[in-house]
Amino acid sequence: MSDACPDPSETAPALSITPDWMRLLQADRMDVLAAALRAWLARHGRRVTVAWRTGPDGAVRTEPTGSGIELDPSLPSRLRPGECARLPCGAGVVKLAGDVPDLWVLVADVDGANDAAALPAIDVVQALAAHVLERDRLRQAVVRLERAEGLQRALYEITDMASSGLDMPAMLSGLHRIVGRLMYAENFFIALYDADLDAIRFIYFADVADDEWQDPDAVDPMSEIEGSLTWHLIRHARPLMGPTSRLYEQVSGPLAIIGPGAADWLGVPIVIDGHVRGALVVQSYDRGDLYTPVERDLLTYVGTHIVTAIDRKRAFDRLEQQTHELERQIDVRRQVEQRLQHEVMHDPLTGLPNRAYLREHLARAMAAQARDPSQCFAVLFLDLDRFKVINDSAGHVVGDELLKVVARRFSDCLRTPDIVARLGGDEFAIVMHGITGSDAPARLARRLIDAMQEPVRVQDKELFSGVSIGIALGSPSYTAPEQLLRDADIAMYRVKERARGGFEMFDEQLHRQALELLALESELRAAASRDEFLPHFQPIVRLADGAVVGYEALMRWQHPTRGLLAPAAFLRAAEACGVLETLDWQLYENVFRSVPSLLRDGQRVSLNVSPRHFLVHELDERLLALMQRHGVRPEQVRIEITEGALIENPARVGACIDRLRLAGVYTALDDFGTGYSSMSYLHRFRFHTIKLDRSFIADLGPGGTKVAAALVRAAVDLSRALDLEVIAEGIETDEQRDAVRALGCSFGQGYRFARPAAASVFSAPVDTPA
Numbered sequence: 010m011s012d013a014c015p016d017p018s019e020t021a022p023a024l025s026i027t028p029d030w031m032r033l034l035q036a037d038r039m040d041v042l043a044a045a046l047r048a049w050l051a052r053h054g055r056r057v058t059v060a061w062r063t064g065p066d067g068a069v070r071t072e073p074t075g076s077g078i079e080l081d082p083s084l085p086s087r088l089r090p091g092e093c094a095r096l097p098c099g100a101g102v103v104k105l106a107g108d109v110p111d112l113w114v115l116v117a118d119v120d121g122a123n124d125a126a127a128l129p130a131i132d133v134v135q136a137l138a139a140h141v142l143e144r145d146r147l148r149q150a151v152v153r154l155e156r157a158e159g160l161q162r163a164l165y166e167i168t169d170m171a172s173s174g175l176d177m178p179a180m181l182s183g184l185h186r187i188v189g190r191l192m193y194a195e196n197f198f199i200a201l202y203d204a205d206l207d208a209i210r211f212i213y214f215a216d217v218a219d220d221e222w223q224d225p226d227a228v229d230p231m232s233e234i235e236g237s238l239t240w241h242l243i244r245h246a247r248p249l250m251g252p253t254s255r256l257y258e259q260v261s262g263p264l265a266i267i268g269p270g271a272a273d274w275l276g277v278p279i280v281i282d283g284h285v286r287g288a289l290v291v292q293s294y295d296r297g298d299l300y301t302p303v304e305r306d307l308l309t310y311v312g313t314h315i316v317t318a319i320d321r322k323r324a325f326d327r328l329e330q331q332t333h334e335l336e337r338q339i340d341v342r343r344q345v346e347q348r349l350q351h352e353v354m355h356d357p358l359t360g361l362p363n364r365a366y367l368r369e370h371l372a373r374a375m376a377a378q379a380r381d382p383s384q385c386f387a388v389l390f391l392d393l394d395r396f397k398v399i400n401d402s403a404g405h406v407v408g409d410e411l412l413k414v415v416a417r418r419f420s421d422c423l424r425t426p427d428i429v430a431r432l433g434g435d436e437f438a439i440v441m442h443g444i445t446g447s448d449a450p451a452r453l454a455r456r457l458i459d460a461m462q463e464p465v466r467v468q469d470k471e472l473f474s475g476v477s478i479g480i481a482l483g484s485p486s487y488t489a490p491e492q493l494l495r496d497a498d499i500a501m502y503r504v505k506e507r508a509r510g511g512f513e514m515f516d517e518q519l520h521r522q523a524l525e526l527l528a529l530e531s532e533l534r535a536a537a538s539r540d541e542f543l544p545h546f547q548p549i550v551r552l553a554d555g556a557v558v559g560y561e562a563l564m565r566w567q568h569p570t571r572g573l574l575a576p577a578a579f580l581r582a583a584e585a586c587g588v589l590e591t592l593d594w595q596l597y598e599n600v601f602r603s604v605p606s607l608l609r610d611g612q613r614v615s616l617n618v619s620p621r622h623f624l625v626h627e628l629d630e631r632l633l634a635l636m637q638r639h640g641v642r643p644e645q646v647r648i649e650i651t652e653g654a655l656i657e658n659p660a661r662v663g664a665c666i667d668r669l670r671l672a673g674v675y676t677a678l679d680d681f682g683t684g685y686s687s688m689s690y691l692h693r694f695r696f697h698t699i700k701l702d703r704s705f706i707a708d709l710g711p712g713g714t715k716v717a718a719a720l721v722r723a724a725v726d727l728s729r730a731l732d733l734e735v736i737a738e739g740i741e742t743d744e745q746r747d748a749v750r751a752l753g754c755s756f757g758q759g760y761r762f763a764r765p766a767a768a769s770v771f772s773a774p775v776d777t778p779a
Contacts, residue, residue, distance in 0.1 A: 036141055059072045101118040154471065200239055200243075458510060543565060
């Protein structure tokens with residue numbers, strides 16, 4: 010039970026500045042403060058124990074150490090700062106500071122005769138304790154962050170090293186150097202285990218005390234090293250860590266030490282798919298207490314990458330297993346969403362109002378303003394910065410947790426009449442009521458931006474994001490909620506184009522741009538009705554002999570006054586006004602009409618399919634029916650999709666790809682290498698072809714970079730391992746053609762062979778081999 014604390018003014022002596030008190034004021038760490046506080050109170054005749062904790066990773070510490078006072082672990086979280094309690098041993102206790110479960114300071118009166126709250130200058134002591142406690146917490150947070158950043162950089166280097174084109178000795182030596190930057194690893198060896206032979210090979214060995222050379226190709230039977238530390242690692246598949254004297258306690262059975270004894274020794278087994286593949290060991294002969302569980306986990310990670318370099322197929326199998334786990338998590342989420350689908354007006358992930366709710370709310374606000382012009386309001390359109398990077402690198406589960414935290418932060422910035430809604434993905438919208446101009450929405454935008462400055466911690470990861478905001482003020486000129494959202498969205502995209510992490514008001518300039526966009530949208534709808542969108546074709550050639558194996562169909566607009574327009578001039582507007590799908594289907598039909606005159610035996614034509622097509626279930630059925638109507642065979646058609654389609658609708662896209670593949674229509678992953686998760690997509694989806702992005706090809710040839718050549722070679726090697734075709738896009742010179750051909754790429758496309766043109770142009774061979 011908590012005791013009522015007496016008024017400190019009735020029990021505390023007058024405060025005077027003494028040397029003891031100066032030591033209290035100068036304390037900058039909790040251990041220093043605790044010692045000074047205990048010494049100061051001792052001079053006031055009080056024997057106390059100070060206990061504190063500075064975070065979830067910190068242990069409970071006491072001054073003096075081993076005081077004998079036992080605390081109920083739940084007691085600190087039950088007490089508020091300044092609140093008292095009585096321990097079972099009779100000692101009184103008062104909480105000086107801390108308002109979260111893992112951050113607190115307590116003072117316990119050892120004698121129990123006096124009230125724990127009746128401490129001299131209790132209010133000043135509480136303020137000092139709170140200040141020093143927060144400094145300790147911040148100091149530890151900085152240390153953890155620096156350690157995590159250093160470890161992350163090293164892990165990225167290890168990943169790059171393990172998947173590079175270096176030979177095995179150079180790669181292992183490089184891994185040794187990287188591990189040596191993270192921990193003491195002057196003495197370091199790697200052993201691989203062959204279960205069929207029940208033998209090991211020391212493929213890498215470096216030791217300052219044992220200079221006997223280890224042949225990396227020599228095979229040592231396990232019977233010859235029975236009882237050694239390496240034998241125990243492989244037989245029992247458990248890490249071992251500590252000085253030689255403590256290692257005896259960690260093994261079951263006899264232990265035979267080979268070589269000099271170690272002051273500190275760390276070994277981990279390399280385990281993949283439940284099978285021990287080897288062991289990884291670091292040790293020190295003259296320094297102890299070097300290795301911790303952090304180093305143990307790092308060595309385990311290094312071991313898996315060594316096996317990846319040796320056995321690429323096992324790495325692919327492990328990645329496939331991870332993909333199955335991700336699919337399982339997505340299935341769980343889908344089941345949860347199905348249980349929550351009755352909440353049709355709220356977002357099931359964040360609990361915020363959804364787009365439908367927002368539309369109704371805006372309609373009511375617009376109606377109220379029409380009745381009473383003083384009922385002014387504003388719409389803020391919010392889009393998270395870097396969310397795609399976080400979602401792709403950390404995973405969809407982490408991305409969802411980030412969205413939940415962001416939703417709470419946005420909600421905390423609002424007043425009671427205002428609402429925040431999640432529109433989908435990483436887009437949110439806020440309706441702010443009771444404004445008299447643009448100042449209040451601008452202040453709210455700054456609060457929202459400031460709220461995103463602090464990192465978000467999800468699954469032991471610190472994630473940093475920001476927000477870009479567009480603002481549109483309500484006006485009687487608006488007749489539909491979608492118009493307000495559109496203008497706020499336009500303002501937000503102005504922020505994205507200029508610099509992320511700010512806000513923009515929708516103004517006259519943006520209004521003029523919006524009118525121009527509306528005019529373009531009107532032209533697009535009229536052009537669609539007049540069938541002004543035509544297919545142009547660019548050949549895809551076999552690099553070995555220059556033979557045309559197919560064509561990519563590209564959309565062109567035959568504008569009545571501006572001439573032939575490429576997609577860059579109209580594609581974004583077409584997508585924004587919802588006419589893009591109509592234009593695509595017109596293009597597909599025109600392409601299929603051209604197939605009989607365009608394609609020769611064995612050739613095919615590729616169609617670009619935008620992500621929006623996958624929002625409907627019958628994409629494959631409609632496409633196959635259109636092909637059948639024009640007499641086009643499935644093997645004559647391929648579709649190309651970008652990473653954007655996979656991110657937005659992964660399950661639906663995968664099912665559609667599989668159905669088309671069964672029908673004989675294969676799928677290519679376009680712009681390969683420009684996204685963040687392209688590798689995982691190759692395993693998750695059944696692609697037939699990958700198309701290397703032109704940015705890699707541009708750096709090939711004379712004056713090009715080795716990095717570009719290495720990336721293209723890696724992509725080609727990966728495609729062969731996965732039995733995929735590779736097409737290099739953007740080949741513009743003979744040098745680039747020769748370079749990609751030398752790197753093993755079989756097919757190419759680009760201005761070197763032909764520019765996109767009408768089907769009638771391609772009646773003769775495009776190129777001949779050099």
